Amino acid sequence: MAAPGARLALCVLARVRPFSSRLAERAQGIPVWPWSRPQCPLLQLGRPSCSAASRSEKTSGDGAAEQSSRYKDQPWNYLESEEYKERYGSRPVWSDYRRNHKGGIPPQKTRKTCIRGDKISGNPCPVCRDANIIVHYQNVKLLEQFVDPYSGELYDATRTGVCMKQQKQLKQAIDSARDHGLLPFQVPLVDFSGEDYSNSHDAVGCTPPCPSMAPEEPWYPWYEAKPDEHEVAKVKKIYKAFLKQ
Amino acid sequence: MAAPGMVHWVRIWSSCLKNVQRQGSGRVVCASRVSYSSSSDTGEGGFPKMQFADEKVQDILTQITGLDLQKVFRPVKEELKPPAYKLMTDAQLQEANSRAVEEARRRLKMTPVLPERKPIQDILAHDKVLAGMETAKYVFTDITFETPHRQRFVVVREPDGCLRKASWEERDRMIQVYFPKHGRKITPPPIFQEANLKNVYRQDQHEALLDLCLAQFEPDSAEYKKVHRLTYEDIEKQGKYNLLRSTRHFGGMAWHLVMSRNVDGLLVDMLQRDLVHDAVSLVSLFNLVHPQSESAEEARKLNAKGLDLLKVYAKEESQRAGYIELALQAHQRTF
Numbered sequence: 001m002a003a004p005g006a007r008l009a010l011c012v013l014a015r016v017r018p019f020s021s022r023l024a025e026r027a028q029g030i031p032v033w034p035w036s037r038p039q040c041p042l043l044q045l046g047r048p049s050c051s052a053a054s055r056s057e058k059t060s061g062d063g064a065a066e067q068s069s070r071y072k073d074q075p076w077n078y079l080e081s082e083e084y085k086e087r088y089g090s091r092p093v094w095s096d097y098r099r100n101h102k103g104g105i106p107p108q109k110t111r112k113t114c115i116r117g118d119k120i121s122g123n124p125c126p127v128c129r130d131a132n133i134i135v136h137y138q139n140v141k142l143l144e145q146f147v148d149p150y151s152g153e154l155y156d157a158t159r160t161g162v163c164m165k166q167q168k169q170l171k172q173a174i175d176s177a178r179d180h181g182l183l184p185f186q187v188p189l190v191d192f193s194g195e196d197y198s199n200s201h202d203a204v205g206c207t208p209p210c211p212s213m214a215p216e217e218p219w220y221p222w223y224e225a226k227p228d229e230h231e232v233a234k235v236k237k238i239y240k241a242f243l244k245q
Numbered sequence: 246m247a248a249p250g251m252v253h254w255v256r257i258w259s260s261c262l263k264n265v266q267r268q269g270s271g272r273v274v275c276a277s278r279v280s281y282s283s284s285s286d287t288g289e290g291g292f293p294k295m296q297f298a299d300e301k302v303q304d305i306l307t308q309i310t311g312l313d314l315q316k317v318f319r320p321v322k323e324e325l326k327p328p329a330y331k332l333m334t335d336a337q338l339q340e341a342n343s344r345a346v347e348e349a350r351r352r353l354k355m356t357p358v359l360p361e362r363k364p365i366q367d368i369l370a371h372d373k374v375l376a377g378m379e380t381a382k383y384v385f386t387d388i389t390f391e392t393p394h395r396q397r398f399v400v401v402r403e404p405d406g407c408l409r410k411a412s413w414e415e416r417d418r419m420i421q422v423y424f425p426k427h428g429r430k431i432t433p434p435p436i437f438q439e440a441n442l443k444n445v446y447r448q449d450q451h452e453a454l455l456d457l458c459l460a461q462f463e464p465d466s467a468e469y470k471k472v473h474r475l476t477y478e479d480i481e482k483q484g485k486y487n488l489l490r491s492t493r494h495f496g497g498m499a500w501h502l503v504m505s506r507n508v509d510g511l512l513v514d515m516l517q518r519d520l521v522h523d524a525v526s527l528v529s530l531f532n533l534v535h536p537q538s539e540s541a542e543e544a545r546k547l548n549a550k551g552l553d554l555l556k557v558y559a560k561e562e563s564q565r566a567g568y569i570e571l572a573l574q575a576h577q578r579t580f
Contacts, residue, residue, distance in 0.1 A: 152322035179434045181445035186322055187456040188428045189352070197359055197465060201396040204416070207367050223374065 068131075075134035079141045083132070092145035093133060094126040094160040110157045113165040127166040135169045137176035140183060146170055152186055292536040297358040297500055305530045306496035309515075309523040310353060313491040317349045355496035356455075359465040367410045375406035384411060386419045394420050417463060428460035437461075437472055446479045455494045477501045486514045499527065503534050509565045512558075516572035525551055528558045538562055552577075 071078040078084055088095075099106055100123050114121050114128035127133050133142065146155055146162075154174055157167040177183040199205055218224055236243065295302055333341065383402040399411040399419050411419065421431050435441055436457070445454050455476060462469035477498050480486060489495045502508050508531055515524040532541035532554075539561040543549070549557050552573065559569040 150322065151325050153324070179436055179441075181436045181441040181448075181450070181454075184322075184448065184450060185453060185457070187453055187460060190428060190456070190460045196393065196395065197357065197463075199362060199395065199465075203396050203398045203410075204365060204413075206365075207369065207410075 069134065071132050071134065075132070075136045076139045076141065078132040078134075079139070087130075092160075093130070093142070094145070094162065097126045097161040099123070099161050106158055108158065109164060110161060110167070111163050114163045125162040125166060126160065127162050127170075135166065135173050137173045137180060138182065139173070140177060143170070143174050143177055143183065147174065147183070152184070295534050301533065302500070302530065303355070303496075305526045306355060306499055307353075308526055309499060309520075310355075310493075310495040311491045311523075312346070312349055312353065314345060314349055316491045317352055318345065353491070353493050356459055356493055357464045358497055358500055361467060361470060362413060362463075362465040365410050365412055365416075368407055369400060369410065370408040372406040372408065375402070377404070378406075379404050384415065384419055386423060388423050394424070413463075413466065417466075426460075428457075430461065433461055433468065437468060439475070442472070442475060446476075446483075449485065449488060451476050451480060451485070451488050452492050452494065455489075473497065474501070481507055481510050484510055484514060486511055487518075499530075503527075503531050506531075506535070506562075509563050509569070512555075512563070513565060513568050513572060516569065516576065519576065521552070521555075521576055525554055528554045531558070531562075 069075075069078075099110065101107060110125065111121065114124040120128070127135060135142070137143075146160060147153070148155060154167075154171055157164060162170065174183060178185045297303075379402075382404065385398075385400050385402070387398045389397075397416075397420065399416045400408055401411050401415065402408050418431055421429055434457075436445065436454070442454070445451070455473065458469055458472045462472075480488065480498065481502065486498075489498055499511065502511055508527060512524050512527060515521075515527065528540070532538070532544055535541055540558045543557045543561055544554055547553065547557065555569065555573060559566045559573070563569055
């Protein structure tokens with residue numbers, strides 16, 4: 001995994017190069033994309049298009065054949081692995097992420113999503129950039145990194161940098177984990193004083209059947225009445241078009 | 246469905262039943278259910294059968310629950326605010342303290358322990374003319390604002406024309422739809438399934454789970470009783486009695502342990518924490534609830550009080566007699 005690691009590192013280095021140097025590259029005939037896509041000199045040779053570069057960046061680097069992560073079935077194993085410790089250490093996954101935006105104040109909402117179909121945006125968010133980080137309700141260690149330990153709430157997307165799609169998935173996963181008892185939860189105080197729990201009212205108690213009626217007698221006298229066949233035939237003729245037969 | 250030995254007159258005021266005839270003597274129409282504050286019947290041997298709501302029992306349970314203000318008013322995870330500081334004189338501080346104690350007593354009021362509710366299986370009408378007309382059931386709920394929920398009529402019309410009263414689960418669901426209660430969901434969350442309960446127990450979240458159970462279910466429903474029973478059993482197995490001490494659930498737990506005669510673990514825990522008065526009250530509660538047991542009879546014979554009660558209990562009834570005697574000796578050595 002050294003080569004992809006080196007590639008990634010180079011891409012990270014290349015990301016901070018100014019636009020002017022990339023314009024200079026354009027003069028030499030190398031394609032320059034207006035958004036901050038990493039332009040590693042090693043990747044220039046033999047790279048037909050940027051989408052291929054993005055696809056290989058997203059996969060775990062073992063070739064185009066393996067599109068999904070190794071930890072797809074058990075995403076919580078990734079947080080115990082060596083790769084994770086080497087990449088993140090003991091800090092949360094969003095700690096070294098910085099959003100790219102104009103001006104000093106970041107937009108109040110992060111981008112809608114980092115991945116649209118096959119294309120991945122530049123500077124993807126902390127969850128989208130690592131294919132092995134899967135938001136799942138049983139992945140408790142990952143979910144805890146996005147929850148404030150003092151207030152118990154999910155951090156805002158502007159703080160962690162995740163895209164809105166992943167923020168929504170995180171919220172759903174955290175609610176699901178709380179529903180399954182994997183994350184600590186808070187309950188409002190219920191005041192039940194003054195409630196009467198006697199079940200003697202007829203609404204919830206037993207209502208005996210009417211004592212005056214014999215079991216063979218019908219509930220209403222018109223139950224036994226037979227309809228006049230002439231009238232029924234007349235009505236059927238009128239509504240013939242609407243009858244189901 | 247008659248309760249044993251109880252015969253009642255019931256007068257039915259119903260507009261659909263035109264010819265109400267008063268029956269002669271001795272016809273059991275409908276036995277009234279056990280209400281929350283029932284008087285105690287005589288149990289075996291002429292001793293009064295103690296119920297959860299009796300004054301003596303409630304006094305003992307409130308005493309052993311304790312009142313730890315630091316635990317009752319501990320900081321909870323909520324939206325962070327900057328702290329507020331107040332300058333107070335001694336008198337004001339005392340008044341604030343007494344108000345805090347009152348508020349704590351209100352919060353520690355015990356959760357109700359009720360007999361399980363009997364299922365509702367009443368058919369009001371069977372209109373065969375309607376059979377096959379619809380493909381779905383219709384639920385009619387009375388949404389008058391002032392009626393108490395236990396007097397609210399909820400009826401279901403089945404596709405075969407049968408008009409029946411809704412079952413307890415259907416009632417709870419419909420009342421939650423029209424009169425939503427804070428903290429209660431329409432379908433119970435998956436946390437109450439047994440596999441997920443184990444996750445909760447692993448994280449020592451018994452108190453929060455019981456609070457959630459109280460918010461979600463009615464106190465006389467089967468699920469409420471089941472969740473509480475499993476939680477108390479887990480606490481007793483692990484010996485984590487201190488989790489519920491000074492909460493509103495401790496009384497219910499102690500009552501459950503006393504009724505199922507599993508008091509040893511709790512006694513040992515109390516003695517280890519030097520709560521000898523509480524241990525004595527617990528044994529006296531045990532003797533009240535099981536007056537026919539050996540320890541109760543010995544205690545009555547010897548007229549035992551205080552530590553002697555504990556010794557009598559340890560000798561006669563307990564499985565862990567050695568532990569209790571050791572703890573008693575350790576306590577007596579320190580004092």
